[in-house]
Amino acid sequence: MDVTEIDHVNLHVPADGVETAVEFYRDRLGLAIENEEKYASGDKPFVSVRLAPGAVMHVQPDEDFEAPDDATFDHVALRVDADIESLKAELADAGVAVDRELEPLGATGVAPAVYVTDPFGYTLELKAERS
Structure with a gap:
C-alpha cells in the first residue's frame, strides 16, 4: 500500500450544529464550505469543509452526539501557509x-x-511554516 495523502476526515456534531460549524470554519477560520445546498435538500447527510485542494472534513449532524474527550479524540493537525505570528x-x-x-x-x-x-x-492543531 502506498498512501499519498489524507482525503477526508469525518467529524460528528450535535443535530443542530451545522450552522455553528459553518460559522466557525467558514466565518472565523476562513475555510470554504461545500455541499450546503445538497445538505439542505437532504441529498447529503453532511457539509464539507475544504481544508486543502485534495482534502476535506465532513461535518455530520448526529442525534447521539457526545463531545469528544481525551479518551476518544485528541486533535486534527493542519499545516497552514503562514508564519506563526x-x-x-x-x-x-x-x-x-x-x-x-x-x-x-x-x-x-x-x-x-x-x-x-x-x-x-x-x-x-494549526501548524505554521517553520521559522
Missing part, C-alpha cells in the same frame, strides 16, 4: 482563542503550532 494575529482578529502553543513534531518535521478548539470540543 501572522497565524496568531489572524485568529485573534477572528475572535478565536488559542488554547496553547507548541513546536510539535509532525509529518514535515518540527514547526510552531497553535491549538484551538471548535464549538463542539474538537481540537485543531
